[in-house]
Amino acid sequence: MMDATHMRKAAGASDKRSTKMLVERATKYYQTRTGSVHALDNVSLEVRDGEFLCILGPSGCGKSTLLWSMGGLHDLTDGEIRLGPEKITKPHPEIAMIFQDANLLPWRNLAANIALPFELKRKPVDQERIDALLKRVDLWGFESKFPRELSGGMQQRASIVRSLSVNPSLLLMDEPFGALDAFTRDEMNLLIQEIWMETGKTIVFVTHSISEAIFLADRVAVMSARPGRIARIFDIDIPRPRPVDIQTRPDFIERVLHIKASIDHGRKPHVGLAIT
Amino acid sequence: MDKALGDKIPEFNKKKSGGGDGVGLSGASLGLGDHRTKFEILIIILVAVVIIGGSEFLLKWFGVPQYVLPTPSQIVTALFTEWKFIWPHLLVTLYELLVGFAIGASIGFVLAAVITQFPFVEKIVTPYILLLVTTPMLALVPLLILKLGFGSEPRIIAVALASGPMVMINSATGFRRVDLAKIALARSFGASTFQIFTKIRIPMAMPMIIVGLMVGSIFGLLTTVGAEMVGGAEGLGNRLTYYSALIRMPQFFAVILILAIIGISIYVLFYWIGKKWASWEA
Known part of the structure; x- marks a missing residue:
């Protein structure tokens, strides 16, 4: 386990790795009673092998839709998702999901x-x-x-054990700590960082917390809403292991503000009610 | 079902969403109420002693004739002296109840499981099931006797018709409680549609299924006894009309005592089943 940790540190966050999963021009429309909702618009995203990728965005931007599609739980209207050479159209044994609550x-x-x-x-x-x-x-x-x-x-730790018990290589986490209090959330963030460093899993982590995304991720993909698309991708080159108190440091807060600005910039003022 | 999941907005409920149209007891009232202390149990026993002892005393004090209202001691004595004539009828009643309930409950359960998978079919069928629930199936017994004679068959059919819809409508309420997140969880581990049914949908519906079985069996008991009173020469219901016609009131009340014990036993049985299989939903 320690070897893996050292290797991980040596490799560094921004190192070029091979592709684990590829999302290409993913487009998704939902049919609802009031008409169709354009949830994903032409989303292309590369998940690199062994990386910690956070998908960040406001409520209703389609980030959960994207994650569920990556897990084979949703069909796409257009585009495709591939795990290595395999097209993902249904749940895959190499992929495990961790859900809200x-x-x-x-x-x-x-x-x-x-x-x-x-x-x-x-x-x-x-x-x-x-x-x-x-x-x-x-x-x-x-x-x-x-x-x-x-x-x-x-409960959430138990669900992490449940997902890791079948030894998947890709872990998809859908706002797993959103319902927890701030202290427990910090603990869980530390734990998931440690598990990631020890196991070498690839993790895609959906969140609407900017600081959680920066704390955890090698890369943060920011999504914009309605229709959902990838607005920007930020590299987070903070060395690991990252302690919890890193979140109060000026350079960390600067990153938060930087990403926040990019989200606000991408928002149109009249989009109406968002659906979560 | 797998396809339908993909076409809904993934605002899967964080809380259980229960349809509110189940007939019968709510999940919470399944139990015997809160836990009781020894003192409270003592009071309950004391109340019974006062009622039984008091009525024994008062009936004797005022010299109420036996054919108007027998004393508790006369009823218990009648139960023992008459037991050898009553118990064959008890067996008939239990047989009709068990067979009728087994048939009705199985059909009701399977129908609920199947129909809730097809919302369109469910919408069409539900009014008719409600009609079956609300119409007293006892009303059909004279007709059934006309067709099938005075044996057990018409009564078994009436019991099945009375308990089946009750089991169905409650089970359907249970099966309608779809938690998309839990189904998605099972699917993410590669569950088949059948596995989702056995590992997620049935356990999730279990509290309401048990309520349906409880209410259905009590309805079945009512219908069994009622149907026996309508016609034929067997069963506890028949004994009720027989003893009352002869104004043998201690024996009449002894039969009522037996029916009360059957009813309470059914309730306690399902209470324990509920405690074992549905206690997670507190």
């Missing part, structure tokens, strides 16, 4: 929740791996607890 099944205890992916894939449960992950996120000994007995942070 942990999304644990309330009728299953922690152990049964984490065993769900194995059940669905009809594979024997990899208890050794699960135990190691549970210890890593400090949930060891809580296996018989039900989700309602756990705090929000513990």
